[in-house]
Amino acid sequence: MDLLASWLRLRQGLKMSPGIDLGHKHTEMFNWWINQVEMRCGDDRQQVEVVQSLRNIPHGILAVVCPPGTRKTCSLASSTIALALQGYKALVVGPPNKSVEQAANSVWNVFPGESKENITFLYYGSLPAELRVMPRAILEGKGLQDLTDNPETEEWRFIEDEMLYRAMASAVRACDTNSKEIAKLVEELGSEKEACEVLISRENQRNPKVPWAMTLNYHLFRMTLSDQTEAKAMIKKITDAWKAPKMRHSKLAKLKRKEQIDEKDPLFQAYAADAITQEEVDARVKDGRIPAVHTYDKSHDWVKAQERWLSKSGDLNDEQSLHVKQAYIQMVQRVFAKTDILFTTSEEGGTDFVALGFEPRVLVFDNAEQINFSSLAFVMSECSKWLALLLFGDPKQLPPHMPGETGNEFRRNAELSALELLQFKVIPTIYLDVQYRMAKSIAHWPISFLYENKVHNHPKVLEENQNRQVARLISKEAYKIKGENGNGSEYWVINVMHGCHHGALMFNDANAEAIAELVDRFVAKGCQISDIVILTYYKDQKQAIFRKLRAFETTAITNGRKWDASDVSILYVDDYQDQKCPIVILDFVAARVGYNLLGGQVTGDEDDSEDDEIWQQPDKGGGRFNVPAHLKDARRLCRGLTRSTDALIIFAQTSHLLKSAKLKQRKDQAALSDMVKDAVDRGLVYNDINHMDNSPEALAIRKGWSEATVKARKQDEEKEQRASIAKNLRIARKYTPHEE
Numbered sequence: 001m002d003l004l005a006s007w008l009r010l011r012q013g014l015k016m017s018p019g020i021d022l023g024h025k026h027t028e029m030f031n032w033w034i035n036q037v038e039m040r041c042g043d044d045r046q047q048v049e050v051v052q053s054l055r056n057i058p059h060g061i062l063a064v065v066c067p068p069g070t071r072k073t074c075s076l077a078s079s080t081i082a083l084a085l086q087g088y089k090a091l092v093v094g095p096p097n098k099s100v101e102q103a104a105n106s107v108w109n110v111f112p113g114e115s116k117e118n119i120t121f122l123y124y125g126s127l128p129a130e131l132r133v134m135p136r137a138i139l140e141g142k143g144l145q146d147l148t149d150n151p152e153t154e155e156w157r158f159i160e161d162e163m164l165y166r167a168m169a170s171a172v173r174a175c176d177t178n179s180k181e182i183a184k185l186v187e188e189l190g191s192e193k194e195a196c197e198v199l200i201s202r203e204n205q206r207n208p209k210v211p212w213a214m215t216l217n218y219h220l221f222r223m224t225l226s227d228q229t230e231a232k233a234m235i236k237k238i239t240d241a242w243k244a245p246k247m248r249h250s251k252l253a254k255l256k257r258k259e260q261i262d263e264k265d266p267l268f269q270a271y272a273a274d275a276i277t278q279e280e281v282d283a284r285v286k287d288g289r290i291p292a293v294h295t296y297d298k299s300h301d302w303v304k305a306q307e308r309w310l311s312k313s314g315d316l317n318d319e320q321s322l323h324v325k326q327a328y329i330q331m332v333q334r335v336f337a338k339t340d341i342l343f344t345t346s347e348e349g350g351t352d353f354v355a356l357g358f359e360p361r362v363l364v365f366d367n368a369e370q371i372n373f374s375s376l377a378f379v380m381s382e383c384s385k386w387l388a389l390l391l392f393g394d395p396k397q398l399p400p401h402m403p404g405e406t407g408n409e410f411r412r413n414a415e416l417s418a419l420e421l422l423q424f425k426v427i428p429t430i431y432l433d434v435q436y437r438m439a440k441s442i443a444h445w446p447i448s449f450l451y452e453n454k455v456h457n458h459p460k461v462l463e464e465n466q467n468r469q470v471a472r473l474i475s476k477e478a479y480k481i482k483g484e485n486g487n488g489s490e491y492w493v494i495n496v497m498h499g500c501h502h503g504a505l506m507f508n509d510a511n512a513e514a515i516a517e518l519v520d521r522f523v524a525k526g527c528q529i530s531d532i533v534i535l536t537y538y539k540d541q542k543q544a545i546f547r548k549l550r551a552f553e554t555t556a557i558t559n560g561r562k563w564d565a566s567d568v569s570i571l572y573v574d575d576y577q578d579q580k581c582p583i584v585i586l587d588f589v590a591a592r593v594g595y596n597l598l599g600g601q602v603t604g605d606e607d608d609s610e611d612d613e614i615w616q617q618p619d620k621g622g623g624r625f626n627v628p629a630h631l632k633d634a635r636r637l638c639r640g641l642t643r644s645t646d647a648l649i650i651f652a653q654t655s656h657l658l659k660s661a662k663l664k665q666r667k668d669q670a671a672l673s674d675m676v677k678d679a680v681d682r683g684l685v686y687n688d689i690n691h692m693d694n695s696p697e698a699l700a701i702r703k704g705w706s707e708a709t710v711k712a713r714k715q716d717e718e719k720e721q722r723a724s725i726a727k728n729l730r731i732a733r734k735y736t737p738h739e740e
Helices: 002-016 027-041 046-057 073-086 095-108 134-139 143-149 151-156 162-189 190-205 218-241 249-259 266-272 278-287 300-313 318-338 373-382 411-415 417-423 440-449 466-479 509-524 541-557 634-641 654-658 669-679 696-702 707-733
Strands: 061-065 090-094 121-124 341-345 360-367 388-393 429-431 490-496 534-535 570-572 581-587 616-618 624-626 643-654 686-690
Touching: 027 046, 027 073, 046 061, 046 429, 046 624, 061 417, 073 090, 073 095, 073 360, 073 388, 090 095, 095 121, 095 341, 121 218, 151 634, 162 190, 162 218, 162 300, 190 218, 218 266, 218 318, 249 266, 300 318, 360 373, 373 417, 388 417, 388 707, 440 490, 440 634, 440 643, 440 669, 466 490, 466 509, 466 581, 466 643, 490 509, 490 654, 490 669, 490 707, 509 534, 509 541, 509 581, 509 643, 509 686, 534 541, 534 669, 541 570, 634 669, 643 654, 654 669, 654 707, 669 686, 669 707, 686 707
Parallel strands: 061 388, 061 429, 090 341, 090 360, 121 341, 360 388, 490 643, 490 686, 534 570, 534 581, 581 643
Antiparallel strands: 616 624
């Protein structure tokens, strides 16, 4: 029902003619920020255009399409800051935590310092499942039994309490530790403000993901500290009032209006009474006639809950545990209420836990290409007071993120992101068409095939640096790649002809060894290990690459080079969100499944894909070719190919990838074979005939083979693959796109 209501609201909004002006509250401040964006972004006029568009958003919906390297994060940060400076509460959501972290850091780093103290930022990651349904029940005064007996929360009944325990335990320990540290620092420095600055600096070093001042634990600690300070100030105000002369009726009337108190309030009673001595004040404090500090301390229940938790090391009975949960949730709700910009995932953005405490006026979706319409509607329906919706993303990168079973009623629609669906309607769309990231040779194919030459290179991508020089040198000397001008290339494909991947294990020993060798080449030429990232799609391949890198350490040290395999970043492609690296090594892994002429063994099918036979074909050797799911989707392919700035090297078995070629197919299905065709036509493919499968299984099969046998088998396989490449290249060159 929420999905239908949200869709109807969108349809009604699309029929509205007036635009939404999000810059009218403080026009001078808005214009000042426009000037700041202009100075910061230089000749990138599109960044200014995105912020200026906030002055007129037809129907309250704006889409910003951001191909790789077009400064999407910068656009989102500039827009979010403009909203905050206008006084709008903004909810910034994204599919995965890393994406949200990136958005939070970008806004924090760019936000003008003179205004930052007036804005409350909160980064809130994935929520423990129990908390998603608990807050409304607890805030309504219900107990755990009421919660678990409710049919609507039946699905949570058997969820372990461990995640909730960890969340609260972390908050309790953090507040306790920070309180002790701040007390010690105040004693040393004599200033609470300076003490907090030192503590923030320390915590930033302990938690590098986002600034500590954006975390929930920080806000819980600061709110507790602030409540205690305010409570002490109020008691001092009351005791001073008791010692002051009796206030006249006219002034008492003004006091009631100013402080919004009645005649029963202790402060009113103190001013209305005759003055007493300090000894009498002390006596009244002692016997309770003057309220204790905790009476005015809004965090008192939370502090007591912490003390109870710490005294029993978290081993509480059900009633005590519920009290801690209630105190924790109420504190978090107060933090949400004071927050101006909240960063969280799309799964958390519409939960009761967030929606009950935070009422955003603007919804900002980062990486909107990964959010399907049901996830969009989830946030829209719960945050019902939103005024405008901003979508930042690129439909060409990564499919929608599907939490659990949601959004699968209609498969084709579920595969489309909210950004794509809304683009079918007449909504304003800004297309960022200048890329500032990738070297020209790397950007060539994605721009021409995936983006149909709608994206252009900024002159900045032609700038020279050491990594690019080294990449061209290695490509020319070690891999015989001439490149566009005969001086090598920053981009090339290494065709590991004798590699194979091992069925359900999904690792390719030959690729892993060749990758380790390439890493050592870069280090030998003076590149920093921190400038290199290896991207793959499988856990088993990450482990295989690490083992090969570890083996190469000995060789490197012997040759006068020292580097540690543990310093090399080996990551999953889909997890490398909104990030970039100078040198990216992309391992497709995919090759002949579990069999090659050098001694693998046939394994069972590990992929029950519904795609047609172009993805699974028999092999003469008895194995079969199978292109895994991550390469069938052009969007996931695009993500892997567009993460580098200076060098991109792909490890693959091109004969295997070209098996996907067909004379007629959807363009997204043709992306893989066209990428290989492009690399071949540009002379950017190196046929590696030296590395082969040296896994224990393959070595056991080849045990006892003579060198002549191995050589003959290699020649047979190379001949077969070259013939397959030639055949499928002819098909790829005749390809005609069609839509289903």
